[in-house]
Amino acid sequence: MIRVGVNGYGTIGKRVADAVAAQADMELVGVTKTTPNYGAEAAIRRGYDLYVAIDDRADQFEAAGLKVTGTLSDLLDAVDVVVDCCPSGIGERNRSIYEAHGVPAIYQGGEDAGIADASFNARGSYEVARGADSLRVVSCNTTGLSRLLAPLDEAYGIEKARVTLVRRGGDPSETDRGPINDVVPDPRTVPSHHGPDVNTVLSDVDVDTAALRAPVTAMHTHSVNVTLDGDPSAAAVGALLADESRLFLIPEGAGIDGAGALKDYAADVGRPRGDLWENCVWEESISVEGRDLYLFQNVHQEADVVPENVDAIRALMTDTPREESVARTDESLGVGLDSLLSDGNSARSPLAADD
Amino acid sequence: MIRVGVNGYGTIGKRVADAVAAQADMELVGVTKTTPNYGAEAAIRRGYDLYVAIDDRADQFEAAGLKVTGTLSDLLDAVDVVVDCCPSGIGERNRSIYEAHGVPAIYQGGEDAGIADASFNARGSYEVARGADSLRVVSCNTTGLSRLLAPLDEAYGIEKARVTLVRRGGDPSETDRGPINDVVPDPRTVPSHHGPDVNTVLSDVDVDTAALRAPVTAMHTHSVNVTLDGDPSAAAVGALLADESRLFLIPEGAGIDGAGALKDYAADVGRPRGDLWENCVWEESISVEGRDLYLFQNVHQEADVVPENVDAIRALMTDTPREESVARTDESLGVGLDSLLSDGNSARSPLAADD
Structure with a gap:
């Protein structure tokens, strides 16, 4: 079981969190927010443990009636890997924090390529994860x-x-x-x-x-x-x-x-x-x-990029071969949209949206 | 003096009419409209003679207080060349009318290429007008x-x-x-x-x-x-x-x-x-x-396409060489926009918007 934290519960982060939660081999430990807005409320509604990304803002969340489990530092202490889904440029600022906690990190494509050991796409460069301590999922x-x-x-x-x-x-x-x-x-x-x-x-x-x-x-x-x-x-x-x-x-x-x-x-x-x-x-x-x-x-x-982040976690943290990781990700999420109207080009399974 | 009629005073037609009226070697005889709308009123405000494109609608124009000089047929009898600026496909329907009046015609690029003897662009194909009885200014x-x-x-x-x-x-x-x-x-x-x-x-x-x-x-x-x-x-x-x-x-x-x-x-x-x-x-x-x-x-x-229509008229109706026609069109309209901020790439004249 890979314990995963998602730092930044925004457009990408909330989707990555859902995708991680759907994996049999992963556990979503929690997600972070900087402000107690509708996104933070939605995280709690989904049953996700909420961590405050900026230490001294815990009071703001409590005042808004949103229960906070801890700080980013607490989250990093509880996970095997962190997925940084912060806005472009914030990942670079977070890097030293992750490294201080000794937590492998996955960054998003808004960051410069140099932020991580390798740039990752499951179809194009899955193997780069071998021996890497950090990955950047390209944009x-x-x-x-x-x-x-x-x-x-x-x-x-x-x-x-x-x-x-x-x-x-x-x-x-x-x-x-x-x-x-x-x-x-x-x-x-x-x-x-x-x-x-x-x-x-x-x-x-x-x-x-x-x-x-x-x-x-x-x-x-x-x-x-x-x-x-x-x-x-x-x-x-x-x-x-x-x-x-x-x-x-x-x-x-x-x-x-x-x-x-x-x-x-x-x-x-x-x-x-x-x-x-x-x-x-x-x-x-x-x-x-x-x-x-x-x-x-x-x-x-x-x-x-959401299924790519799931594969990046598996590539970074396990020896799972590419084909197996992609198949598990796709099956768990229902990736592989085939129209019933398609002309028979594909032999893939029909959509399983509720899987 | 080339006597020019513009059939269809819409988006292109009104601009072509203005451009023709600005040529020293051309006379804008009149323009047509199918309905007495704001475009028809604007034509009269500009001092253009208005012809009704659909014969039995003259009453509608009179009822709207818009003076009509005649019908499309009357316009065609009074011009050396007609520029068809009707919506795509209408030019094809008008072709037999122009031919019946023995009037050379210039069509727009919304028509099929086969409508005219040649497709025209002043920079790319000015010479195709030699010997042609009709031209199509490409889109x-x-x-x-x-x-x-x-x-x-x-x-x-x-x-x-x-x-x-x-x-x-x-x-x-x-x-x-x-x-x-x-x-x-x-x-x-x-x-x-x-x-x-x-x-x-x-x-x-x-x-x-x-x-x-x-x-x-x-x-x-x-x-x-x-x-x-x-x-x-x-x-x-x-x-x-x-x-x-x-x-x-x-x-x-x-x-x-x-x-x-x-x-x-x-x-x-x-x-x-x-x-x-x-x-x-x-x-x-x-x-x-x-x-x-x-x-x-x-x-x-x-x-x-507006300067191209002017050149097409000259190419179809006269022996004016390309360079001379383009220069006259450009000078009369003020074509040749040079920014004062440009970095000296060009030696063209500054904009003469009021020419």
């Missing part, structure tokens, strides 16, 4: 790109990948974000940091990325071009991708035309919080012109 | 791509261009358009029609396009990759593009971060309707990795 966009490029590189070889990322402006709960009514080059320079970040997972893949920000909240959209060494048919690429458990091919007949319908579908099939842990690849978009593959995929920024 | 996106790719192909040779178009959902006045809070693959298949449409102007350029639609109204955004035959520096590409009168390089120091600021700037410098006739290329984005050029550009869907 949602890098996770989405790594999951897609790894099988393409293995099957056909990648000469060069070029991706335009149309990023969501903010999460649904982030009312202070923008833009409104604009598509903003961000950064205005090319390439964006995403390509180099992919190389922390897939070091040999030549990839250039250009990033924009759009006034949407649900998902990121990637317009992907990959010049392959081989020249497979679009159908062959579709079959290859459909065989990946964390890639969902949106079937033509499903009537799904955007992120809104995707999220609506996820909610309809019972996904907690309407989460899409899988890359969502538009099956109709998969096209091959010569050796140039094109496709669109959507990435749910709140959710796709 | 705003195709115009933007043609203006960019033509000089790159001439200077360096294009091995392959790959463009993701993040299209505006609708114009500011189109309240019935979408999407809201979504980025929609449109079409979901790749390539979109834009690449083949570029080939109606630049037949030899290998170009694949993928298109999305975003909840914005101001401009289209293009994420452009061009694999060149040569490997120029980014600065050399910047200088090449800055030398094109219908490309505006947005300088780094200008504080322009998106389409909203671009339109605001256009209004500040006195552009009618805040129009941007030029492609707006983000100077900071111009990057070369090996032989791969990357850049972002914005295209004002309401405006960039």
